[in-house]
Amino acid sequence: MPQIVLLVGPNSCGKGTQATLLQKAGFEIFSVSDSLRAEYHEYIARGEPVPDRIVNSFVGLKLQQALRAGTKLVVDGFPRTTGQAEFLLNCYEDSVFRERVVLVHLLLPLVEAWRRAKQRREEALKLGLEVRVDDRPEIVKKRLRQYSQEVYPAAAFFERHLPGHCFCLSALPSIPKVFERISERLQLSQVA
Numbered sequence: 001m002p003q004i005v006l007l008v009g010p011n012s013c014g015k016g017t018q019a020t021l022l023q024k025a026g027f028e029i030f031s032v033s034d035s036l037r038a039e040y041h042e043y044i045a046r047g048e049p050v051p052d053r054i055v056n057s058f059v060g061l062k063l064q065q066a067l068r069a070g071t072k073l074v075v076d077g078f079p080r081t082t083g084q085a086e087f088l089l090n091c092y093e094d095s096v097f098r099e100r101v102v103l104v105h106l107l108l109p110l111v112e113a114w115r116r117a118k119q120r121r122e123e124a125l126k127l128g129l130e131v132r133v134d135d136r137p138e139i140v141k142k143r144l145r146q147y148s149q150e151v152y153p154a155a156a157f158f159e160r161h162l163p164g165h166c167f168c169l170s171a172l173p174s175i176p177k178v179f180e181r182i183s184e185r186l187q188l189s190q191v192a
Contacts, residue, residue: 001187002102002165004063005074006088008155009106010147011140012116013171014178018106019076021179025188030062032077033134045133047142049150052083059084060091067097079103080146085154089161098162104182105155106171110144 005022007015019029032055033044040050049055059078066073079085092098108116121135134143159166169181182188 001072003070003072003100004066004097004102005072005186006078006101006103006158007074007076007106008078008080008103008151009171010108010110010113010151011134011143012113012120013106013108014175015076015106017175018104018179018182019074021175022074022182025183027072027074028066030059030066030073030075032059032075032080034076037133041133045139047134047139047146049080049146052081052087055080056084056087060087063088063092067100079151079154079158081150082154082157085158085161089158098165101162101165102186103155103158103162103166104185105166105168106178107168108171110148112172113144113147114140 005027007019009015016031019027019031023029036050036055036058037044040054043050055078059075062075063073065071079088092101117135117140118137121131121137124131124135133139155166155168167185169178169185171178173181
């Protein structure tokens with residue numbers, strides 16, 4: 001079973017939901033965007049990625065802490081760029097880390113990602129809740145474009161350089177079915 005699970009996919013594919021389910025299996029959640037949102041709000045509000053140097057430093061520190069402490073960690077939203085994937089592989093060239101990490105790439109047609117983001121936004125409005133900044137239509141459009149141009153290639157780069165430690169799963173099935181497939185791949189006992 002891996003110690004570090006990197007979870008990537010397009011906006012609204014269910015990364016946060018799956019991370020919460022992995023938490024029930026003993027993983028600590030580290031949401032990169034949630035953690036960066038407060039301090040680097042100006043990037044997120046514009047739908048722009050936080051620069052790699054900032055993200056790499058931030059995530060690198062969290063990974064070092066988890067590895068030292070033996071903490072099982074699910075990293076929601078990293079790597080988002082090929083530069084971040086390169087950073088990860090260059091910093092952790094040792095075989096011990098490479099045996100402890102796996103990347104889960106949740107695949108979702110962009111039309112469905114758009115529909116889910118719209119639904120989440122509409123539900124928040126209906127309930128009188130605050131709409132997430134990154135659920136505004138213009139931001140979702142930017143984020144989906146970034147996924148196609150940056151996240152997808154970063155996951156492919158990771159797979160090329162660390163074969164067998166990256167797997168792609170459809171995020172179209174129900175939440176429990178997606179989690180069941182993740183659990184099978186991670187060799188977890190079912191908890192949710």
